[in-house]
Amino acid sequence: MTSYHVSIDRVGFHWPGSSETLQEISGEITEGTWLALIGPNGAGKTTLLRLMAGLEIPSLGRIHVGQRALREYSHQQRAGLLALMPQAMRPAFELEVRTVVEMGQLGQLGFWDRIGRPRASHREAVDEALVATDTYALAKRKFTDLSGGEARRVLLAMVLAQQTPILLLDEPIAYLDPGHAKDLLERIERLVREQRKTVIMAYHDLTTVGLYCDQIWALEQGRIRLQGAAAEVLCQPELKALFGLDFLTLTHPTRKRPVLLWS
Amino acid sequence: MTGLDAKHRQVGIYLRTRTTLVFLLLVALLLAAFAIGLVHGSTKMALSTVWHAMLHPAGGISSVIVWQIRFPRLVAAALVGAGLAVSGAVMQALLQNPLADPYVVGASSGAGLGAVVAETFVPGMALVAPAAFLGALAAVFLAWMLARARSRSPMLTLLLAGYALSVLFSAISTYLMLQNQRSLTTIFAWELGGIHGITWSAVGVAACIMAASALMLIPYLKTMNALLLGDDVAHGVGVAVRRSQFVLLLSASLFTAAAVYLSGLIGFVGLVIPHLVRRLSGPEHERVIPFSFLVGATFMVLADTVAERLPPLGTVPIGLITAFIGGPYFLYVLARPGGRRFF
8 A cells, every 4th residue: 555645845936037936844644644735825845745746846845745856757657646737718719618628537548548549447537527527517618618626626536536645736625606616515525534644735714724724734824834733723813914804703503614704 | 526527528529429429520521522523633533433433543534543643632632631630739739839830939930941042052942842842840849948947937938949949030031032043932832831842751751750749749739738837836737747748749740841841832821720629619628639630631721622623723832821811811700709619
Protein backbone atom coordinates (compact mmCIF):
# COMPACT_ATOMS: atom_id res chain seq x y z
CA MET A 1 0.00 0.00 0.00
CA THR A 2 1.59 3.20 -1.15
CA SER A 3 1.18 6.31 0.91
CA TYR A 4 0.30 9.56 -0.81
CA HIS A 5 1.64 11.88 1.82
CA VAL A 6 2.30 15.42 0.53
CA SER A 7 5.30 17.07 2.08
CA ILE A 8 6.24 20.71 1.45
CA ASP A 9 9.70 21.69 2.57
CA ARG A 10 10.69 25.39 2.81
CA VAL A 11 9.22 26.23 -0.58
CA GLY A 12 9.78 29.69 -2.01
CA PHE A 13 8.55 31.14 -5.29
CA HIS A 14 8.39 34.45 -7.02
CA TRP A 15 6.59 35.36 -10.20
CA PRO A 16 9.01 36.69 -12.78
CA GLY A 17 8.78 40.49 -12.89
CA SER A 18 6.44 40.70 -9.92
CA SER A 19 6.93 41.45 -6.24
CA GLU A 20 4.44 38.75 -5.26
CA THR A 21 6.31 35.90 -3.60
CA LEU A 22 5.86 32.81 -1.50
CA GLN A 23 8.42 32.32 1.26
CA GLU A 24 9.35 29.49 3.58
CA ILE A 25 6.22 27.43 3.05
CA SER A 26 6.47 24.13 4.91
CA GLY A 27 3.89 21.57 5.95
CA GLU A 28 2.75 17.97 5.86
CA ILE A 29 -0.55 16.76 4.44
CA THR A 30 -1.38 13.19 5.35
CA GLU A 31 -3.56 10.93 3.25
CA GLY A 32 -7.31 11.44 3.71
CA THR A 33 -6.97 15.00 5.02
CA TRP A 34 -9.16 17.87 3.88
CA LEU A 35 -7.01 20.99 3.93
CA ALA A 36 -8.18 24.54 3.22
CA LEU A 37 -5.78 27.35 2.28
CA ILE A 38 -7.29 30.62 3.46
CA GLY A 39 -6.11 34.21 3.52
CA PRO A 40 -6.89 37.61 2.04
CA ASN A 41 -6.76 38.16 -1.74
CA GLY A 42 -3.19 38.05 -3.03
CA ALA A 43 -1.93 36.03 -0.05
CA GLY A 44 -0.64 33.27 -2.34
CA LYS A 45 -3.34 30.57 -1.97
CA THR A 46 -3.72 29.97 -5.70
CA THR A 47 0.04 30.18 -6.28
CA LEU A 48 0.64 27.49 -3.65
CA LEU A 49 -2.03 25.32 -5.30
CA ARG A 50 -0.36 25.84 -8.71
CA LEU A 51 3.00 24.80 -7.24
CA MET A 52 1.45 21.61 -5.87
CA ALA A 53 -0.13 20.94 -9.28
CA GLY A 54 3.27 21.27 -10.95
CA LEU A 55 2.07 24.26 -12.99
CA GLU A 56 4.89 26.32 -11.52
CA ILE A 57 8.30 25.12 -10.34
CA PRO A 58 9.39 26.31 -6.87
CA SER A 59 12.37 28.68 -6.88
CA LEU A 60 13.46 27.25 -3.52
CA GLY A 61 12.73 24.12 -1.50
CA ARG A 62 10.88 21.07 -2.68
CA ILE A 63 7.52 19.37 -2.77
CA HIS A 64 7.31 15.61 -2.26
CA VAL A 65 4.32 13.48 -3.17
CA GLY A 66 4.53 9.89 -1.97
CA GLN A 67 8.11 8.68 -2.17
CA ARG A 68 9.45 11.10 -4.76
CA ALA A 69 9.83 14.81 -5.46
CA LEU A 70 6.94 16.16 -7.54
CA ARG A 71 9.14 17.19 -10.45
CA GLU A 72 10.64 13.71 -10.78
CA TYR A 73 7.28 12.37 -12.00
CA SER A 74 6.47 12.40 -15.72
CA HIS A 75 3.43 14.41 -16.82
CA GLN A 76 1.38 11.22 -17.05
CA GLN A 77 2.51 9.90 -13.67
CA ARG A 78 1.75 13.25 -12.03
CA ALA A 79 -1.73 13.25 -13.57
CA GLY A 80 -2.30 9.88 -11.90
CA LEU A 81 -1.48 11.33 -8.46
CA LEU A 82 -2.90 14.86 -8.44
CA ALA A 83 -5.97 16.24 -10.20
CA LEU A 84 -6.56 19.98 -10.45
CA MET A 85 -10.06 21.41 -10.62
CA PRO A 86 -9.95 24.93 -12.07
CA GLN A 87 -12.17 27.69 -10.76
CA ALA A 88 -13.75 28.24 -14.16
CA MET A 89 -13.29 26.98 -17.68
CA ARG A 90 -14.41 28.49 -20.97
CA PRO A 91 -13.54 26.19 -23.88
CA ALA A 92 -13.30 28.00 -27.22
CA PHE A 93 -15.58 25.46 -28.92
CA GLU A 94 -18.79 23.72 -27.90
CA LEU A 95 -17.38 20.52 -26.41
CA GLU A 96 -19.76 17.89 -25.12
CA VAL A 97 -19.84 17.25 -21.37
CA ARG A 98 -18.76 13.67 -21.93
CA THR A 99 -15.68 14.78 -23.89
CA VAL A 100 -14.73 17.13 -21.05
CA VAL A 101 -15.02 14.36 -18.46
CA GLU A 102 -13.13 11.92 -20.74
CA MET A 103 -10.17 14.31 -20.59
CA GLY A 104 -9.71 13.17 -16.98
CA GLN A 105 -8.67 9.76 -18.33
CA LEU A 106 -6.29 11.20 -20.93
CA GLY A 107 -3.15 10.71 -18.82
CA GLN A 108 -3.89 7.01 -18.48
CA LEU A 109 -4.39 6.33 -22.18
CA GLY A 110 -1.67 4.39 -23.94
CA PHE A 111 -0.55 5.10 -27.51
CA TRP A 112 -3.13 2.80 -29.13
CA ASP A 113 -5.96 4.09 -26.93
CA ARG A 114 -5.26 7.56 -28.27
CA ILE A 115 -5.48 6.46 -31.88
CA GLY A 116 -8.46 4.15 -31.66
CA ARG A 117 -11.30 3.77 -29.24
CA PRO A 118 -10.32 3.73 -25.55
CA ARG A 119 -10.70 0.41 -23.77
CA ALA A 120 -13.78 -0.43 -21.67
CA SER A 121 -11.96 0.32 -18.39
CA HIS A 122 -11.40 3.92 -19.49
CA ARG A 123 -15.02 4.35 -20.52
CA GLU A 124 -16.18 2.83 -17.20
CA ALA A 125 -14.04 5.31 -15.25
CA VAL A 126 -15.78 8.13 -17.12
CA ASP A 127 -19.24 6.63 -16.52
CA GLU A 128 -18.51 6.23 -12.81
CA ALA A 129 -17.40 9.84 -12.51
CA LEU A 130 -20.54 11.02 -14.33
CA VAL A 131 -22.78 8.91 -12.09
CA ALA A 132 -20.96 9.93 -8.88
CA THR A 133 -21.57 13.63 -9.63
CA ASP A 134 -25.14 13.21 -10.98
CA THR A 135 -24.04 14.51 -14.36
CA TYR A 136 -24.84 11.41 -16.39
CA ALA A 137 -27.97 13.06 -17.78
CA LEU A 138 -25.88 16.04 -18.93
CA ALA A 139 -23.40 13.89 -20.90
CA LYS A 140 -24.68 14.89 -24.35
CA ARG A 141 -25.10 18.60 -23.51
CA LYS A 142 -22.61 21.29 -24.53
CA PHE A 143 -20.33 22.29 -21.67
CA THR A 144 -20.76 25.97 -22.57
CA ASP A 145 -24.56 25.69 -22.19
CA LEU A 146 -24.45 24.50 -18.56
CA SER A 147 -25.45 26.58 -15.54
CA GLY A 148 -22.77 27.51 -12.98
CA GLY A 149 -23.71 24.69 -10.61
CA GLU A 150 -23.85 22.09 -13.39
CA ALA A 151 -20.51 23.22 -14.83
CA ARG A 152 -18.85 22.89 -11.43
CA ARG A 153 -20.23 19.34 -11.01
CA VAL A 154 -18.90 18.43 -14.46
CA LEU A 155 -15.46 19.80 -13.54
CA LEU A 156 -15.59 17.64 -10.40
CA ALA A 157 -16.50 14.67 -12.61
CA MET A 158 -13.49 15.45 -14.81
CA VAL A 159 -11.07 15.37 -11.87
CA LEU A 160 -12.76 12.25 -10.44
CA ALA A 161 -12.29 10.51 -13.79
CA GLN A 162 -8.58 11.06 -13.22
CA GLN A 163 -8.90 8.57 -10.29
CA THR A 164 -6.18 10.29 -8.27
CA PRO A 165 -5.62 9.97 -4.51
CA ILE A 166 -5.15 13.76 -4.24
CA LEU A 167 -7.53 16.49 -5.45
CA LEU A 168 -6.51 20.15 -5.75
CA LEU A 169 -9.53 22.45 -5.92
CA ASP A 170 -9.30 26.16 -6.71
CA GLU A 171 -12.17 27.99 -4.95
CA PRO A 172 -14.65 25.13 -5.57
CA ILE A 173 -17.75 27.05 -4.43
CA ALA A 174 -16.93 30.52 -5.79
CA TYR A 175 -20.01 32.07 -7.48
CA LEU A 176 -22.30 29.20 -6.40
CA ASP A 177 -25.59 29.78 -4.61
CA PRO A 178 -25.92 28.19 -1.13
CA GLY A 179 -27.82 25.15 -2.37
CA HIS A 180 -25.25 24.24 -5.03
CA ALA A 181 -22.37 25.13 -2.70
CA LYS A 182 -23.63 22.80 0.04
CA ASP A 183 -24.25 20.03 -2.50
CA LEU A 184 -20.71 20.30 -3.86
CA LEU A 185 -19.09 20.45 -0.40
CA GLU A 186 -21.00 17.36 0.72
CA ARG A 187 -19.90 15.48 -2.40
CA ILE A 188 -16.30 16.38 -1.57
CA GLU A 189 -16.88 15.38 2.06
CA ARG A 190 -17.97 11.90 0.96
CA LEU A 191 -14.83 11.55 -1.18
CA VAL A 192 -12.64 12.37 1.82
CA ARG A 193 -14.52 10.27 4.38
CA GLU A 194 -15.46 7.24 2.24
CA GLN A 195 -12.61 7.03 -0.28
CA ARG A 196 -9.86 8.58 1.87
CA LYS A 197 -8.98 11.08 -0.83
CA THR A 198 -6.75 13.96 0.14
CA VAL A 199 -8.38 17.28 -0.75
CA ILE A 200 -6.42 20.53 -0.81
CA MET A 201 -8.40 23.61 -1.71
CA ALA A 202 -7.97 27.35 -1.96
CA TYR A 203 -11.00 28.70 -0.15
CA HIS A 204 -12.37 32.04 0.94
CA ASP A 205 -15.60 31.43 2.85
CA LEU A 206 -14.80 31.56 6.58
CA THR A 207 -18.38 30.79 7.54
CA THR A 208 -18.31 27.31 6.04
CA VAL A 209 -14.62 26.39 6.14
CA GLY A 210 -14.77 25.11 9.72
CA LEU A 211 -17.82 22.96 9.00
CA TYR A 212 -16.03 20.71 6.55
CA CYS A 213 -12.21 20.95 6.65
CA ASP A 214 -9.84 19.09 8.95
CA GLN A 215 -6.84 21.36 8.55
CA ILE A 216 -6.41 25.03 7.76
CA TRP A 217 -3.35 26.93 6.60
CA ALA A 218 -3.82 30.69 6.80
CA LEU A 219 -1.57 32.66 4.47
CA GLU A 220 -0.71 36.33 4.37
CA GLN A 221 1.68 38.04 1.98
CA GLY A 222 3.17 34.77 0.81
CA ARG A 223 3.85 33.31 4.25
CA ILE A 224 1.98 30.81 6.40
CA ARG A 225 0.79 32.63 9.52
CA LEU A 226 -1.36 29.92 11.10
CA GLN A 227 -1.34 26.21 10.52
CA GLY A 228 -3.23 23.45 12.28
CA ALA A 229 -6.52 21.76 12.96
CA ALA A 230 -9.47 23.79 11.68
CA ALA A 231 -11.09 24.26 15.11
CA GLU A 232 -7.85 25.61 16.59
CA VAL A 233 -6.92 27.94 13.74
CA LEU A 234 -10.38 29.49 13.62
CA CYS A 235 -10.17 30.41 17.32
CA GLN A 236 -6.86 32.24 16.99
CA PRO A 237 -7.01 36.01 17.59
CA GLU A 238 -4.35 36.53 14.86
CA LEU A 239 -7.01 35.89 12.22
CA LYS A 240 -8.42 39.35 12.91
CA ALA A 241 -5.13 41.02 12.04
CA LEU A 242 -4.69 38.75 9.03
CA PHE A 243 -7.96 39.77 7.41
CA GLY A 244 -8.09 43.22 9.03
CA LEU A 245 -11.51 42.40 10.39
CA ASP A 246 -13.22 41.50 13.68
CA PHE A 247 -14.70 38.01 13.83
CA LEU A 248 -17.25 36.32 16.07
CA THR A 249 -16.46 32.66 16.56
CA LEU A 250 -19.62 30.63 17.07
CA THR A 251 -20.32 26.93 17.27
CA HIS A 252 -22.72 25.59 14.68
CA PRO A 253 -25.81 24.55 16.68
CA THR A 254 -26.25 21.13 15.05
CA ARG A 255 -22.84 20.27 13.60
CA LYS A 256 -20.88 21.38 16.70
CA ARG A 257 -18.15 22.84 14.50
CA PRO A 258 -16.72 26.39 14.49
CA VAL A 259 -18.36 29.06 12.32
CA LEU A 260 -16.80 32.48 11.79
CA LEU A 261 -18.98 35.52 11.27
CA TRP A 262 -17.69 38.98 10.66
CA SER A 263 -18.86 41.37 13.36
CA MET B 1 -25.82 1.19 -13.25
CA THR B 2 -26.79 -1.70 -15.53
CA GLY B 3 -29.71 0.25 -17.01
CA LEU B 4 -27.40 3.18 -17.65
CA ASP B 5 -24.86 0.81 -19.17
CA ALA B 6 -27.33 -0.62 -21.66
CA LYS B 7 -28.60 2.83 -22.58
CA HIS B 8 -25.09 4.15 -22.91
CA ARG B 9 -24.05 1.23 -25.06
CA GLN B 10 -26.95 1.92 -27.41
CA VAL B 11 -26.03 5.60 -27.62
CA GLY B 12 -22.40 4.62 -28.20
CA ILE B 13 -23.28 2.21 -31.00
CA TYR B 14 -25.56 4.79 -32.56
CA LEU B 15 -22.79 7.40 -32.47
CA ARG B 16 -20.18 5.09 -33.93
CA THR B 17 -22.56 3.98 -36.67
CA ARG B 18 -23.39 7.60 -37.45
CA THR B 19 -19.70 8.55 -37.56
CA THR B 20 -18.91 5.62 -39.85
CA LEU B 21 -21.82 6.50 -42.15
CA VAL B 22 -20.76 10.15 -42.36
CA PHE B 23 -17.20 9.05 -43.08
CA LEU B 24 -18.30 6.73 -45.89
CA LEU B 25 -20.59 9.43 -47.29
CA LEU B 26 -17.71 11.92 -47.37
CA VAL B 27 -15.44 9.39 -49.10
CA ALA B 28 -18.18 8.79 -51.69
CA LEU B 29 -18.54 12.55 -52.25
CA LEU B 30 -14.79 12.87 -52.78
CA LEU B 31 -14.84 10.05 -55.35
CA ALA B 32 -17.81 11.69 -57.09
CA ALA B 33 -15.95 15.00 -57.19
CA PHE B 34 -12.99 13.22 -58.80
CA ALA B 35 -15.29 11.70 -61.42
CA ILE B 36 -16.76 15.11 -62.24
CA GLY B 37 -13.29 16.62 -62.44
CA LEU B 38 -12.00 13.88 -64.75
CA VAL B 39 -14.97 14.19 -67.12
CA HIS B 40 -14.77 17.98 -67.40
CA GLY B 41 -11.81 19.82 -68.79
CA SER B 42 -10.88 21.80 -71.89
CA THR B 43 -12.41 18.92 -73.87
CA LYS B 44 -15.27 17.03 -72.31
CA MET B 45 -14.91 13.24 -72.19
CA ALA B 46 -17.57 10.66 -71.55
CA LEU B 47 -17.33 8.87 -68.22
CA SER B 48 -16.83 5.58 -70.07
CA THR B 49 -13.88 7.03 -72.01
CA VAL B 50 -12.35 8.27 -68.73
CA TRP B 51 -12.91 4.86 -67.15
CA HIS B 52 -11.31 3.12 -70.08
CA ALA B 53 -8.33 5.49 -69.99
CA MET B 54 -7.94 4.98 -66.23
CA LEU B 55 -7.73 1.20 -66.73
CA HIS B 56 -5.36 1.50 -69.72
CA PRO B 57 -2.67 4.06 -68.90
CA ALA B 58 -0.93 3.48 -72.26
CA GLY B 59 -4.04 3.73 -74.39
CA GLY B 60 -3.63 6.78 -76.62
CA ILE B 61 -4.50 10.46 -76.36
CA SER B 62 -7.32 10.18 -73.82
CA SER B 63 -5.06 8.17 -71.50
CA VAL B 64 -2.42 10.89 -71.69
CA ILE B 65 -5.00 13.57 -70.91
CA VAL B 66 -6.39 11.61 -67.97
CA TRP B 67 -3.14 10.30 -66.51
CA GLN B 68 -0.72 13.13 -67.22
CA ILE B 69 -2.97 16.22 -67.03
CA ARG B 70 -6.28 15.82 -65.28
CA PHE B 71 -5.54 13.18 -62.67
CA PRO B 72 -2.36 14.71 -61.19
CA ARG B 73 -4.04 18.09 -61.20
CA LEU B 74 -7.07 16.77 -59.31
CA VAL B 75 -4.93 14.86 -56.83
CA ALA B 76 -2.95 18.07 -56.26
CA ALA B 77 -6.19 20.01 -55.73
CA ALA B 78 -7.41 17.36 -53.26
CA LEU B 79 -4.12 17.47 -51.32
CA VAL B 80 -4.17 21.28 -51.22
CA GLY B 81 -7.77 21.38 -49.94
CA ALA B 82 -7.17 18.59 -47.42
CA GLY B 83 -3.88 20.07 -46.19
CA LEU B 84 -5.27 23.58 -45.73
CA ALA B 85 -8.44 22.33 -44.00
CA VAL B 86 -6.50 20.11 -41.56
CA SER B 87 -3.94 22.84 -40.92
CA GLY B 88 -6.73 25.36 -40.26
CA ALA B 89 -8.44 23.01 -37.80
CA VAL B 90 -5.16 22.45 -35.93
CA MET B 91 -4.34 26.17 -35.79
CA GLN B 92 -7.83 26.95 -34.48
CA ALA B 93 -7.41 24.39 -31.69
CA LEU B 94 -3.86 25.50 -30.91
CA LEU B 95 -4.72 29.19 -30.66
CA GLN B 96 -8.20 28.42 -29.23
CA ASN B 97 -9.48 30.92 -31.73
CA PRO B 98 -12.13 30.16 -34.35
CA LEU B 99 -10.72 32.91 -36.60
CA ALA B 100 -7.31 31.27 -36.95
CA ASP B 101 -6.37 29.95 -40.40
CA PRO B 102 -3.32 28.09 -41.77
CA TYR B 103 -1.53 31.36 -42.52
CA VAL B 104 -2.23 33.13 -39.23
CA VAL B 105 1.23 32.91 -37.69
CA GLY B 106 3.16 34.13 -40.71
CA ALA B 107 3.17 31.19 -43.14
CA SER B 108 1.68 33.18 -46.05
CA SER B 109 4.03 36.13 -45.86
CA GLY B 110 6.99 33.80 -45.29
CA ALA B 111 5.98 31.82 -48.37
CA GLY B 112 5.47 35.05 -50.32
CA LEU B 113 8.90 36.33 -49.37
CA GLY B 114 10.49 33.00 -50.29
CA ALA B 115 8.78 33.10 -53.70
CA VAL B 116 9.81 36.71 -54.37
CA VAL B 117 13.40 36.07 -53.34
CA ALA B 118 13.60 33.03 -55.62
CA GLU B 119 12.04 34.89 -58.56
CA THR B 120 14.22 37.99 -58.04
CA PHE B 121 17.61 36.41 -57.49
CA VAL B 122 17.41 33.12 -59.38
CA PRO B 123 14.69 33.73 -61.99
CA GLY B 124 13.62 31.04 -64.39
CA MET B 125 14.91 28.18 -62.25
CA ALA B 126 11.46 26.93 -61.16
CA LEU B 127 12.49 27.51 -57.57
CA VAL B 128 9.42 29.53 -56.61
CA ALA B 129 7.52 26.58 -55.11
CA PRO B 130 10.37 25.09 -53.03
CA ALA B 131 11.38 28.56 -51.84
CA ALA B 132 7.81 29.28 -50.81
CA PHE B 133 7.71 25.98 -48.92
CA LEU B 134 10.87 26.87 -46.99
CA GLY B 135 9.72 30.46 -46.43
CA ALA B 136 6.43 29.32 -44.89
CA LEU B 137 8.19 26.93 -42.51
CA ALA B 138 10.89 29.48 -41.62
CA ALA B 139 8.36 32.21 -40.77
CA VAL B 140 6.36 29.95 -38.43
CA PHE B 141 9.55 28.65 -36.82
CA LEU B 142 10.77 32.22 -36.23
CA ALA B 143 7.44 33.21 -34.66
CA TRP B 144 7.62 30.12 -32.42
CA MET B 145 11.16 30.94 -31.30
CA LEU B 146 10.05 34.47 -30.39
CA ALA B 147 7.00 33.19 -28.48
CA ARG B 148 8.83 30.39 -26.68
CA ALA B 149 10.87 32.78 -24.56
CA ARG B 150 7.69 34.02 -22.87
CA SER B 151 6.51 31.63 -20.19
CA ARG B 152 3.05 33.20 -19.80
CA SER B 153 0.50 32.81 -22.63
CA PRO B 154 2.98 31.82 -25.37
CA MET B 155 0.15 31.15 -27.84
CA LEU B 156 -1.00 34.77 -27.67
CA THR B 157 2.61 35.85 -28.16
CA LEU B 158 2.83 33.45 -31.11
CA LEU B 159 -0.17 35.11 -32.73
CA LEU B 160 1.24 38.61 -32.23
CA ALA B 161 4.77 37.63 -33.31
CA GLY B 162 3.31 35.97 -36.41
CA TYR B 163 1.39 39.13 -37.23
CA ALA B 164 4.44 41.37 -36.77
CA LEU B 165 6.57 39.05 -38.93
CA SER B 166 3.83 39.06 -41.61
CA VAL B 167 3.90 42.83 -41.82
CA LEU B 168 7.69 42.87 -42.02
CA PHE B 169 7.96 40.08 -44.62
CA SER B 170 5.21 41.60 -46.79
CA ALA B 171 7.03 44.92 -46.76
CA ILE B 172 10.29 43.26 -47.85
CA SER B 173 8.43 41.33 -50.58
CA THR B 174 6.74 44.49 -51.88
CA TYR B 175 10.04 46.35 -51.92
CA LEU B 176 11.77 43.56 -53.86
CA MET B 177 8.88 43.35 -56.33
CA LEU B 178 8.97 47.09 -56.98
CA GLN B 179 12.74 46.96 -57.50
CA ASN B 180 12.43 44.13 -59.96
CA GLN B 181 9.28 44.72 -62.00
CA ARG B 182 9.86 41.79 -64.35
CA SER B 183 8.81 39.34 -61.67
CA LEU B 184 5.70 41.29 -60.72
CA THR B 185 3.25 39.35 -62.88
CA THR B 186 4.66 35.95 -61.98
CA ILE B 187 4.48 36.66 -58.28
CA PHE B 188 1.04 38.24 -58.48
CA ALA B 189 -0.35 35.21 -60.30
CA TRP B 190 1.32 32.95 -57.75
CA GLU B 191 -0.17 34.85 -54.83
CA LEU B 192 -3.68 34.47 -56.24
CA GLY B 193 -3.20 30.76 -55.96
CA GLY B 194 -3.59 28.23 -58.70
CA ILE B 195 -2.77 24.70 -59.71
CA HIS B 196 -0.77 24.88 -62.93
CA GLY B 197 1.53 22.45 -64.69
CA ILE B 198 1.41 19.92 -61.88
CA THR B 199 3.56 16.83 -62.38
CA TRP B 200 3.35 13.52 -60.56
CA SER B 201 6.70 14.21 -58.90
CA ALA B 202 5.46 17.47 -57.35
CA VAL B 203 2.33 15.65 -56.15
CA GLY B 204 4.51 12.89 -54.72
CA VAL B 205 6.69 15.32 -52.77
CA ALA B 206 3.66 17.07 -51.25
CA ALA B 207 1.94 13.76 -50.49
CA CYS B 208 5.00 12.44 -48.63
CA ILE B 209 5.28 15.62 -46.55
CA MET B 210 1.58 15.49 -45.70
CA ALA B 211 1.75 11.79 -44.82
CA ALA B 212 4.64 12.40 -42.41
CA SER B 213 2.79 15.34 -40.92
CA ALA B 214 -0.39 13.28 -40.52
CA LEU B 215 1.52 10.53 -38.70
CA MET B 216 2.78 13.22 -36.34
CA LEU B 217 -0.74 14.56 -35.80
CA ILE B 218 -2.80 11.39 -35.27
CA PRO B 219 -1.56 10.51 -31.73
CA TYR B 220 -2.39 14.08 -30.68
CA LEU B 221 -6.09 14.20 -31.64
CA LYS B 222 -7.31 13.70 -28.08
CA THR B 223 -4.60 16.03 -26.77
CA MET B 224 -6.08 18.74 -29.01
CA ASN B 225 -9.43 18.28 -27.23
CA ALA B 226 -7.64 18.77 -23.91
CA LEU B 227 -5.88 21.91 -25.16
CA LEU B 228 -9.33 23.40 -25.90
CA LEU B 229 -9.91 23.35 -22.11
CA GLY B 230 -6.98 25.73 -21.57
CA ASP B 231 -3.29 25.17 -20.86
CA ASP B 232 -3.71 24.73 -17.08
CA VAL B 233 -6.42 22.10 -17.34
CA ALA B 234 -4.52 20.27 -20.09
CA HIS B 235 -1.44 20.22 -17.86
CA GLY B 236 -3.57 18.95 -14.98
CA VAL B 237 -4.78 15.92 -16.95
CA GLY B 238 -1.22 15.01 -17.90
CA VAL B 239 -0.55 16.77 -21.21
CA ALA B 240 3.01 17.99 -21.82
CA VAL B 241 1.59 21.31 -22.98
CA ARG B 242 4.64 22.96 -24.57
CA ARG B 243 5.79 19.83 -26.36
CA SER B 244 2.29 19.12 -27.68
CA GLN B 245 1.92 22.69 -28.92
CA PHE B 246 5.25 22.43 -30.73
CA VAL B 247 4.33 19.13 -32.41
CA LEU B 248 0.94 20.47 -33.47
CA LEU B 249 2.41 23.70 -34.82
CA LEU B 250 5.05 21.76 -36.75
CA SER B 251 2.44 19.42 -38.20
CA ALA B 252 0.11 22.27 -39.20
CA SER B 253 2.99 24.21 -40.77
CA LEU B 254 4.08 21.21 -42.82
CA PHE B 255 0.52 20.75 -44.11
CA THR B 256 0.34 24.46 -44.99
CA ALA B 257 3.78 24.58 -46.58
CA ALA B 258 3.09 21.46 -48.67
CA ALA B 259 -0.18 23.03 -49.89
CA VAL B 260 1.61 26.30 -50.68
CA TYR B 261 4.25 24.30 -52.55
CA LEU B 262 1.56 22.91 -54.88
CA SER B 263 -0.71 25.88 -55.35
CA GLY B 264 0.57 29.17 -53.98
CA LEU B 265 -1.65 31.02 -51.55
CA ILE B 266 -5.26 29.86 -51.57
CA GLY B 267 -7.38 31.58 -48.98
CA PHE B 268 -10.54 30.78 -47.08
CA VAL B 269 -10.47 26.97 -47.32
CA GLY B 270 -8.48 26.59 -44.11
CA LEU B 271 -10.79 28.94 -42.24
CA VAL B 272 -14.18 27.80 -43.53
CA ILE B 273 -13.94 24.02 -43.87
CA PRO B 274 -13.16 23.30 -40.18
CA HIS B 275 -16.19 25.40 -39.19
CA LEU B 276 -18.47 23.51 -41.53
CA VAL B 277 -17.12 20.22 -40.23
CA ARG B 278 -17.67 21.23 -36.60
CA ARG B 279 -21.29 21.99 -37.46
CA LEU B 280 -21.54 18.52 -38.93
CA SER B 281 -19.71 16.52 -36.29
CA GLY B 282 -19.14 18.63 -33.16
CA PRO B 283 -15.74 19.98 -32.10
CA GLU B 284 -14.12 16.66 -31.06
CA HIS B 285 -10.93 16.31 -33.08
CA GLU B 286 -11.15 12.55 -33.56
CA ARG B 287 -13.83 13.50 -36.08
CA VAL B 288 -12.93 17.09 -37.02
CA ILE B 289 -9.50 16.22 -38.44
CA PRO B 290 -10.42 13.28 -40.74
CA PHE B 291 -13.67 14.96 -41.83
CA SER B 292 -11.84 18.23 -42.56
CA PHE B 293 -9.38 16.27 -44.68
CA LEU B 294 -12.18 14.76 -46.78
CA VAL B 295 -14.39 17.85 -47.04
CA GLY B 296 -11.40 20.09 -47.83
CA ALA B 297 -10.27 17.72 -50.59
CA THR B 298 -13.76 17.46 -52.10
CA PHE B 299 -14.30 21.21 -52.00
CA MET B 300 -11.00 21.95 -53.71
CA VAL B 301 -11.49 19.32 -56.44
CA LEU B 302 -14.86 20.89 -57.28
CA ALA B 303 -13.47 24.44 -57.05
CA ASP B 304 -10.64 23.51 -59.42
CA THR B 305 -13.07 22.00 -61.90
CA VAL B 306 -15.17 25.18 -61.82
CA ALA B 307 -12.04 27.36 -62.09
CA GLU B 308 -10.96 25.43 -65.14
CA ARG B 309 -14.33 25.39 -66.88
CA LEU B 310 -16.22 28.54 -65.84
CA PRO B 311 -17.75 28.99 -69.31
CA PRO B 312 -18.14 32.75 -69.92
CA LEU B 313 -14.85 33.81 -68.35
CA GLY B 314 -12.44 31.08 -69.39
CA THR B 315 -10.05 29.95 -66.68
CA VAL B 316 -10.13 31.84 -63.39
CA PRO B 317 -7.60 31.50 -60.55
CA ILE B 318 -8.82 28.87 -58.10
CA GLY B 319 -8.14 31.24 -55.21
CA LEU B 320 -10.86 33.52 -56.53
CA ILE B 321 -13.30 30.62 -56.86
CA THR B 322 -12.77 29.53 -53.24
CA ALA B 323 -13.33 33.10 -52.10
CA PHE B 324 -16.45 33.57 -54.25
CA ILE B 325 -18.00 30.28 -53.09
CA GLY B 326 -16.63 30.24 -49.58
CA GLY B 327 -17.34 33.85 -48.60
CA PRO B 328 -21.10 34.01 -49.19
CA TYR B 329 -21.62 30.46 -47.95
CA PHE B 330 -19.77 31.22 -44.73
CA LEU B 331 -21.88 34.35 -44.22
CA TYR B 332 -25.02 32.27 -44.79
CA VAL B 333 -23.93 29.66 -42.24
CA LEU B 334 -23.13 32.37 -39.69
CA ALA B 335 -26.46 34.12 -40.15
CA ARG B 336 -28.54 30.93 -39.99
CA PRO B 337 -29.66 29.87 -36.49
CA GLY B 338 -27.63 26.95 -34.99
CA GLY B 339 -27.83 23.24 -35.63
CA ARG B 340 -25.49 20.68 -37.07
CA ARG B 341 -26.53 20.90 -40.66
CA PHE B 342 -24.81 21.86 -43.88
CA PHE B 343 -27.82 23.63 -45.39
